[in-house]
Amino acid sequence: KNQVEQSPQSLIILEGKNCTLQCNYTVSPFSNLRWYKQDTGRGPVSLTIMTFSENTKSNGRYTATLDADTKQSSLHITASQLSDSASYICVVSAVGTGTASKLTFGTGTRLQVTL
């Protein structure tokens, strides 16, 4: 069964500090891995998408890495800001045709940035 597991479940950091969120997956055959940011009461917003051949991708202060051999990804947030407080969701896409191509969503890491 395709699964995506994220850790930690929740995290509290001080403003200005860095943090790293983890994502392990067992989705096969792999197509791409995505990170989304979801603010409270809002829909998820795409941060990065990485295919099999990409091992790192940045979007401003967000840097995602992918190790397709170990089936692990991380999202590193640099110099955190209060506006980074949100849930971060890892999503893995499996290869297939039409609806057989499936996105498996993790349950997210809830990040709180405090003063």
Next chain:
Amino acid sequence: NAGVTQTPKFQVLKTGQSMTLQCAQDMNHNSMYWYRQDPGMGLRLIYYSASEGTTDKGEVPNGYNVSRLNKREFSLRLESAAPSQTSVYFCASSEDGLGGNSPLHFGNGTRLTVT
């Protein structure tokens, strides 16, 4: 720059009542989706539409029907609401389908409570 618009934002139904959740996108995307988000679970696909006039079941289609009215609009109908359908419902769209590399663009959700 509206993106994906969902209505209503909140809804309370009694068991057995029916309702339709509306979704419209202004990005000229071919693919549209309905997901539900429940506490402690990743988003789960209810229905998917690869193009105007086509719809496919996702992981959790029971109790729901959809209509792809035109390229812009994709509605979700609950014919006889049950407490198990209490959830947050997200509509999304993307340039290509589930097997592609384009990001999903989500609306801000409809929070539905069935009593």
